[in-house]
Amino acid sequence: MTILYAGLLLGALGIIFGGVLTFASKKFHVEVDERVGKVRECLGGANCGACGYPGCDGFAAAVVKGEAPINGCAPAGEKGVKAIAAIMGQEVATSEKMVARVLCQGENGIAKERYAYDGYQSCATAAGLAGGPKDCRFACLGLGDCMDKCAFGAISMKDGIAHVDPEKCTACGACVKACPRSVLKLLPLSSNVIVRCRNSDVARVARAVCMDACIGCGRCKKECQYEAITVEGGFARINPDKCTRCGACAAVCPCKCITID
Amino acid sequence: MSSITDVLLFMVSCILTNNFIFSRFLGCCPFLGVSSKVETSVSMGLAVTFVMTIASLFCWLIYNFLLIPMGLTYMSTISFILVIAALVQFVEMFLKKSSPTLYSALGIYLPLITTNCAVLGVATLNMNSSYGLLQSVLNGTFSALGFLLAIVLMAGVRERLESSKIPACMKGFPITLVSAGLMAVAFMGFSGLV
Numbered sequence: 001m002t003i004l005y006a007g008l009l010l011g012a013l014g015i016i017f018g019g020v021l022t023f024a025s026k027k028f029h030v031e032v033d034e035r036v037g038k039v040r041e042c043l044g045g046a047n048c049g050a051c052g053y054p055g056c057d058g059f060a061a062a063v064v065k066g067e068a069p070i071n072g073c074a075p076a077g078e079k080g081v082k083a084i085a086a087i088m089g090q091e092v093a094t095s096e097k098m099v100a101r102v103l104c105q106g107e108n109g110i111a112k113e114r115y116a117y118d119g120y121q122s123c124a125t126a127a128g129l130a131g132g133p134k135d136c137r138f139a140c141l142g143l144g145d146c147m148d149k150c151a152f153g154a155i156s157m158k159d160g161i162a163h164v165d166p167e168k169c170t171a172c173g174a175c176v177k178a179c180p181r182s183v184l185k186l187l188p189l190s191s192n193v194i195v196r197c198r199n200s201d202v203a204r205v206a207r208a209v210c211m212d213a214c215i216g217c218g219r220c221k222k223e224c225q226y227e228a229i230t231v232e233g234g235f236a237r238i239n240p241d242k243c244t245r246c247g248a249c250a251a252v253c254p255c256k257c258i259t260i261d
Numbered sequence: 262m263s264s265i266t267d268v269l270l271f272m273v274s275c276i277l278t279n280n281f282i283f284s285r286f287l288g289c290c291p292f293l294g295v296s297s298k299v300e301t302s303v304s305m306g307l308a309v310t311f312v313m314t315i316a317s318l319f320c321w322l323i324y325n326f327l328l329i330p331m332g333l334t335y336m337s338t339i340s341f342i343l344v345i346a347a348l349v350q351f352v353e354m355f356l357k358k359s360s361p362t363l364y365s366a367l368g369i370y371l372p373l374i375t376t377n378c379a380v381l382g383v384a385t386l387n388m389n390s391s392y393g394l395l396q397s398v399l400n401g402t403f404s405a406l407g408f409l410l411a412i413v414l415m416a417g418v419r420e421r422l423e424s425s426k427i428p429a430c431m432k433g434f435p436i437t438l439v440s441a442g443l444m445a446v447a448f449m450g451f452s453g454l455v
Contacts, residue, residue, distance in 0.1 A: 020347070120424055
């Protein structure tokens with residue numbers, strides 16, 4: 001008899017709770033626009049927060065509401081943006097894929113060391129300590145603040161500087177924000193001729209702190225037939241819109257600070 | 262539970278002396294799983310507090326008004342599991358409708374709590390200690406606050422561990438377990454306080 005009671009009690013509880021839950025699911029049903037889920041699936045899915053919304057769910061909801069631009073998710077890539085545009089019934093101008101580039105070649109042994117840093121492993125902390133462990137005040141410190149922020153595993157630390165894997169990089173910009181030295185910059189993927197130095201000091205000072213520093217000599221500017229290069233504030237810059245990726249500048253650079261990927 | 266002093270003493274006992282994590286070793290799974298960031302650990306702790314309080318209430322009612330009169334006290338565990346699972350589902354639906362802000366703050370942690378042994382633990386403890394209704398609910402709340410304290414402290418420690426130099430063999434889980442053990446030893450210092 002007891003076992004019958006036990007079974008009945010459990011069964012009754014189960015049925016009551018089931019009923020209550022069914023009732024509750026009807027009563028408390030929240031209308032969710034089905035497009036939110038669809039848009040959510042097209043996104044990068046790393047909750048990187050680069051779009052400015054709290055995670056991918058927040059961004060998807062904002063897109064459906066019309067508050068966020070449909071191309072606001074950099075990690076979604078061109079394919080993702082097209083898919084979102086299809087869901088939302090909008091046209092989108094395709095933008096070129098960007099990628100984060102490390103504008104420094106100051107590896108261990110090339111950039112002079114100011115002191116041996118043995119503290120808290122963070123670039124932001126090290127940068128604030130007597131001007132940072134490297135003599136160059138523009139150098140990548142290589143302690144990995146950008147690597148920690150990268151949700152896609154695209155950044156690795158090698159020989160004391162950061163390296164970005166363009167395949168994995170989604171140009172979300174988290175690393176650019178994380179870098180205390182602004183060493184990282186988002187550039188178009190196709191723009192593969194890059195000045196890997198941002199040292200704006202005069203040539204003598206720049207050369208004294210790093211073997212690979214841009215000294216602003218202007219030979220690249222003279223060599224460039226397309227007027228894509230300007231030398232301002234002590235270092236060369238390449239305008240990706242004018243650059244034809246011919247590589248003539250890299251060939252003449254005496255400091256080997258223009259590289260072709 | 263006659264005076265305010267009793268309540269305060271009970272609170273100290275639940276939060277510090279008989280801390281769910283550090284002296285009862287209940288709820289260790291979320292304690293280790295969700296303690297890598299302070300932010301998420303606070304959400305988890307709050308969700309647990311919420312569920313444990315309500316679960317204590319409902320489990321007490323089920324136990325005293327159904328199981329005892331029917332002489333089925335040996336069914337307590339399975340009934341409690343049923344109650345907790347249904348309750349968590351209900352609370353989730355209710356929150357989604359009535360308070361989307363709280364719902365999104367608790368996020369995935371709410372449904373995860375269904376399988377948290379601390380919730381079942383508090384219901385069983387209430388039953389074994391023959392607590393009254395008020396004391397059961399207070400036990401639920403205070404014990405959960407102890408859980409909140411433990412998980413937030415642990416998250417703080419783990420955030421520091423992230424950026425410290427740790428021998429390769431101790432990285433990750435080993436050092437976390439060692440830290441948790443040391444924290445438990447520290448909490449032993451509270452024994453005899455009440």
